Amino acid sequence: MSEETQSGRGVHDLAPGEEDLDGSGVAEGLRGYLVGLVLALGLTGASFYFARSSLIWAPGVATALIVLAIAQMGVHLVFFLHITTGPDNTNNVLALAFGVLIVFLILAGSLWIMANLNHNMPSMDQVMQMQR
């Protein structure tokens, strides 16, 4: 009876698209969430430390914080949202890549065009400062 699962049903009794869920893998799952929590807390702690201390050259602090934030987002994606390289995750990864592209276009495009507008058409108080 090797094809009987814990729920008492045979493998072939499943409707298409269904799958058996049993209690296996709880310890593995717990380990994954614990690793994710420790990594996330560590990265957050590092962010707070670098924001408050003068360990990093002041103009570089923002870049360091953004790098740490992106690393932490990766930790969340892998350990909490379970985005993997497995075959059943290919669509998720592709959708994520497209989402990242759109987010990048919106952020970088907005900042770029607004900086350009500010440069070509300074606001009134900026003009006053230039004429001083």
Place this chain on the structure above:
Amino acid sequence: MSALDAGQGRDPHHLGHSRPGRGQGGGAVEEDRGGPAPNRVVVGYGFWLFLLSDIVMFSGFFAAYAVLVGSTAGGPSGRQIFDLNTAAIETVCLLGSSFTCGLATLAVGARMKLKFYGAMATTFLFGALFLGLELHEFAGLIARGYGPQRSAFLSGFFSLVGCHGLHVTAGLLWLLTMMAQVFAKGFRRDVLNRMLCFSLFWHALDIIWVALLTVVYLIGAAP
């Protein structure tokens, strides 16, 4: 007829829709079931698309905030109003709630109702504490006259952080709904799918908070 011919007969265009092990032959049952993707994968993919569109919407708020961050109109700047201690407690709350939400997912997988309720209740407490701290911060700012109408910077701040807070509020309501559904209906398949979507939603809120904490609070308060 050889085994290879038989396989091609079942799946002439290599669509992978046949189920090895079902018809003649038997063989590999668990390695490659073929057939449609498991329910969990399809539901997760659909909800993942919604989450990505939500993140794209947030990127618009982030872009607005980043453009307006210098437009204080004589009002306070981020350095004067942000309290990093509150932000740190809020972050710990959200990270803890994400972890306990993961525990609730594991409890669902193992069909342990009591542990499920415990983990979900802890998640709710962490989330409610986060929301309380955020509302307290908002109320303090408005009481000092630094409401969203004070400057473009504060408008961007309130809409960005408030939008995340609204998402957390919706998540808390959803969380209570899931506890009630497990109580009333048990671990039914449709309840399991909703629980999967809820956990994805809650973890995605955490990702947005990481970006928010860095862009708004940490960089804003940095010297």
